[in-house]
Amino acid sequence: MSLRIVVTVKYVPDATGDRHFAEDLTVDRDDVDGLLSELDEYAVEQALQIAAEADDAEITVLTVGPEDAKDALRKALSMGADKAVHVEDDDLHGTDAIGTSLVLAKAIEKAGYDLVVSGMASTDGTMGVLPALVAERLGVPQVTLLSEVSVADGVVKGRRDGDSASEQLEASLPAVVSVTDQSGEARYPSFKGIMAAKKKPVESWDLSDLRIEADEVGLAGSWTAVDSAAERPARTAGTIVKDEGEGGKQLAGFLAEHKFV
């Protein structure tokens, strides 16, 4: 029986660029290059490894975002995912985490799934709540923040490293998994993979395909509201000294002056 894996990915503004807010206090996407969220590459990688262990598996990579978000799908396809779904709709602009979880859950159901694999968080919002929200919506187990994951005989197992303990987890499929950057280095797409990706199917769905009303998502449908976004004032230039043999003592003096010693 085929194992249907859906990997959720996000197209995010490049963190090495200058990220800004637009006038409506949503993320300004025009001003900065986007790319596949680095943490989602680990999700794609683990999906590929799980699929390789299965008798028969199919990986669908799913994203919700503007036209450019197709770049994130292409990257995942070039790594080896089989097909892609792009949910795009003007009414999605400004959707918050709760709204995004609705869109993802409906799209995952429409695509059909046994296993959902996500990154631990996006590298822009860094909330880390979507896998849990999607599991809540789908009514299936969440097996999240895994540094190791495996699937066999309809059961997903994994290791979750918390602050005070490392836990071994287990759940029956269908389930939602999220993986950390400790799960295993993501592969680079090969030239062959990049060429093959161009021929792989990318479906486009809008809100009506998912039977979602416009007022359930977008800025208007958000359950949170950003009142203001202010650029943090540049730090005032600090004192910088060159070590001429007394650097450690000078630093100790600074720490004492500021009551840390």
Next chain:
Amino acid sequence: MAEVLVYVDHVDGAVRKPTLELLTLARRIGEPVAVALGNGAADTAATLAEHGAVKVLTDDASEYADYLVVPKVDALQAAYEAVSPAAVLVPSSAEAKEIAARLALRIGAGVITDAVDIEAGDSGPVATQSVFAASYTTRTRVSKGTPVITVKPNSAAVEAAPAAGAVEALSVTFSAQATGTKVTGRTPRESTGRPELTEAAIVVSGGRGVNGAENFSVIEALADSLGAAVGASRAAVDAGWYPHTNQVGQTGKSVSPQLYIASGISGAIQHRAGMQTSKTIVAVNKDAEAPIFDLVDYGVVGDLFEVVPQLTEEIRTRKG
């Protein structure tokens, strides 16, 4: 006065510091009612009462340890229904954020994560967040339902404020999903005796410049002289020199201590995202051009193997 639910993060009854910080913030918007779950739940009451909890709702069912996240969501939902609070405050640990999000969805409310401050506003609590590697500060409200807000460690001072802290048993009916994810094993992390990274008032971190696992003893010695936690950059963790649980950065932990000392860390965006909200930043690096020096209050351009041991020695001398 409106009640505010505070989710208690504790280990076998020992309340962790971020929860005490939450009680300070909760008192700005109402009367704190704490919810403590699992083994030792009732043992938290005295500490919570000292810090302002008027009531402590407890349940020590084994489900909280045997299954992941959902039993705690069920319990928090039961508390929410029993109390009808004005807001729900939760620490920003990875697990607590998941609990907060699922609760918010169930009760039809917006969720805000990683607040660094909370104030009372005309239409409910207003949360301050620090975003895009701390390059922006936003003020955000929940516009639908009872605000569910997670708060980063070190966002408020712990203040004593004695209150009744009356313990009440919380009656919880577990949902069908509660037993979905089994915890089949648990290995407690070995204690280093140092403070927990995200909670520490001082963090001393090492990076690529430390150049080897064995050399981290230089960083640890400085940390111990200051009673600090030890952090590491991604480069140091990826090289296998220090455990991932100590990684500070975008894909590791986000810290916001009173003092952050970066040694042998250049200050790539990945790292800055995790430490830029630190109150005072100090760096030691050989490379005068390292981007970390753009952030510092005090920087020493020099060899960390010269500067750090001298600093450690000087601190020990001054402390006598």
